Amino acid sequence: MNTPQLAGADARLEIEVRHKSFESSKGGSIEVLRDLSFAAEPNEFVCLVGPSGCGKTTTLRLLLGLDRSFEGRIALPGEREPRIGMVFQEPILLPWRTVEENVRLVLPKSLQGKNLDRLFDALGLSGMRAFYPGELSLGLARRAALARALVIEPDLLVLDEPFVSLDEATAQQLRYLLLEIWSAHPTTVLMVTHNLLEAIMLADRIVVLSPRPAHVIGSFLVRVPRQARNAQICSDILRSFRERFPAQS
Amino acid sequence: MEKAARRRSFGPLLTVIASVVVLAVAWHLSATLWPSRAFPPPLDVLRVMARETAKGDLPYHLGITLGRVAASFLLAMVIGSAIGIFLGSYPRADRFLDPWVILSLNVPALVVIVLAYIWFGLNEVAAIGAVAFNKIPNVIVTMREGTRALDLRYTDMAKVYRFGPLSRLRHVLLPQLQPYLAAASRSGISLIWKIVLVVELLGRSNGVGFQINLYFQLFDVASILAYTLAFVCVMLLIEFLLVQPLEHTSTRWRRRAA
Numbered sequence: 001m002n003t004p005q006l007a008g009a010d011a012r013l014e015i016e017v018r019h020k021s022f023e024s025s026k027g028g029s030i031e032v033l034r035d036l037s038f039a040a041e042p043n044e045f046v047c048l049v050g051p052s053g054c055g056k057t058t059t060l061r062l063l064l065g066l067d068r069s070f071e072g073r074i075a076l077p078g079e080r081e082p083r084i085g086m087v088f089q090e091p092i093l094l095p096w097r098t099v100e101e102n103v104r105l106v107l108p109k110s111l112q113g114k115n116l117d118r119l120f121d122a123l124g125l126s127g128m129r130a131f132y133p134g135e136l137s138l139g140l141a142r143r144a145a146l147a148r149a150l151v152i153e154p155d156l157l158v159l160d161e162p163f164v165s166l167d168e169a170t171a172q173q174l175r176y177l178l179l180e181i182w183s184a185h186p187t188t189v190l191m192v193t194h195n196l197l198e199a200i201m202l203a204d205r206i207v208v209l210s211p212r213p214a215h216v217i218g219s220f221l222v223r224v225p226r227q228a229r230n231a232q233i234c235s236d237i238l239r240s241f242r243e244r245f246p247a248q249s
Numbered sequence: 250m251e252k253a254a255r256r257r258s259f260g261p262l263l264t265v266i267a268s269v270v271v272l273a274v275a276w277h278l279s280a281t282l283w284p285s286r287a288f289p290p291p292l293d294v295l296r297v298m299a300r301e302t303a304k305g306d307l308p309y310h311l312g313i314t315l316g317r318v319a320a321s322f323l324l325a326m327v328i329g330s331a332i333g334i335f336l337g338s339y340p341r342a343d344r345f346l347d348p349w350v351i352l353s354l355n356v357p358a359l360v361v362i363v364l365a366y367i368w369f370g371l372n373e374v375a376a377i378g379a380v381a382f383n384k385i386p387n388v389i390v391t392m393r394e395g396t397r398a399l400d401l402r403y404t405d406m407a408k409v410y411r412f413g414p415l416s417r418l419r420h421v422l423l424p425q426l427q428p429y430l431a432a433a434s435r436s437g438i439s440l441i442w443k444i445v446l447v448v449e450l451l452g453r454s455n456g457v458g459f460q461i462n463l464y465f466q467l468f469d470v471a472s473i474l475a476y477t478l479a480f481v482c483v484m485l486l487i488e489f490l491l492v493q494p495l496e497h498t499s500t501r502w503r504r505r506a507a
Contacts, residue, residue, distance in 0.1 A: 064409050086409045092402050096424040096502045105420055106410040132502045152410070 013040040017072035034213035043186040047199035050209030056192045078155025085149030087162040091141040093133040099144045100129040139170040159191040289471040297475040314456040321380035329388025337396020354386040371452040388433045395429030
């Protein structure tokens, strides 16, 4: 049994998982992670890529404290009680609460009664505050999930394929929105994605995982400043990424 | 648009009223065609009802019975929900206790009542306890099903965002269990108010069940029907004025879903 440790303010996110396996219902066990270790500096934007089914979501579950049966150590950035903002693969908003209630529910006591006008404004949700999640499109629901993750002023923002199954225009719009908000309030970000161009557009560093049992194959620094990452430059970066990690499609 | 909606909601109401009127007329006609002390016409029943109300007997016994219904209902819902949620969350405990639940589901209400009176005496606690005990297994089964159907993604979300136990209950657990709670309360009320009458008949000296027993010995069918009708009317009022509006409020997020 493991509890993510705390490393104090301005500390790095550190993940060192020696071993993690799942028991199957038929009695066998599958090793998912072996000697997986990487870190993220304070306010660094790290993208985690790897073949599907390799254990990326499992890694996130470990560091969120949702699964404690593993061998290894996890240190979270932030104070005594680090705040983690999470955007899951699906929005997972409570359908019986309005958008505003969903966002307000996660506020810690110290932030209760916070004025949310600017946040909702920035995410283009001002007119949707009284709507129920069932009345929103997937894109809007994703925005609400993002609002919920950002409202707590997180020490660590964890995103699990937050823009998947959106049309490309909406996804791109949301990526810009995320960048804009993150630049205004920098925090450590760990994002899982399958979309290499998305990773190249957003990340400071891309951590590449192997197939199961997952470990880190290598990490790829994106040195070009974000403002300069236009379509041409992104595809150049993608080419050099593929030269280093030919197995990644 | 609102007018149209109102007209639409009046339609079914008119049908219900028409149906009740037809029933009353049929009752009146058959009671006049075959006059008998064992089958009084509706007006006689109404007259008895008015007389008993004026005397204060009917409101008194009705009040006592309603109190017992409310007490055993609350008891059954609270205990049954707690056990049901527990069994739904811990499969091992469920496997162990499941035979007990099945057994208690199949014990006839009458047996429970008689045993309760023998073991605990002819008192209010035994009466209310016996009624509640009859309902608890049903609540357990329904709430266990609801707990098994809980969406773990919401539980994870609440854990990540550090919901306190109270807000977890209020915002995550109860809204998911609401349809099951509603189903359990509905079937609960209708089962309980029938059993309460038997309990009163067997071992209490007041309440609608006691009165019905009394008039049974006098073969006074008009009075039996008067008490029955009054009681049924109150239960219907509770259904329309309390249960249905509550259900409407707690599911309003569903109604507008896109």
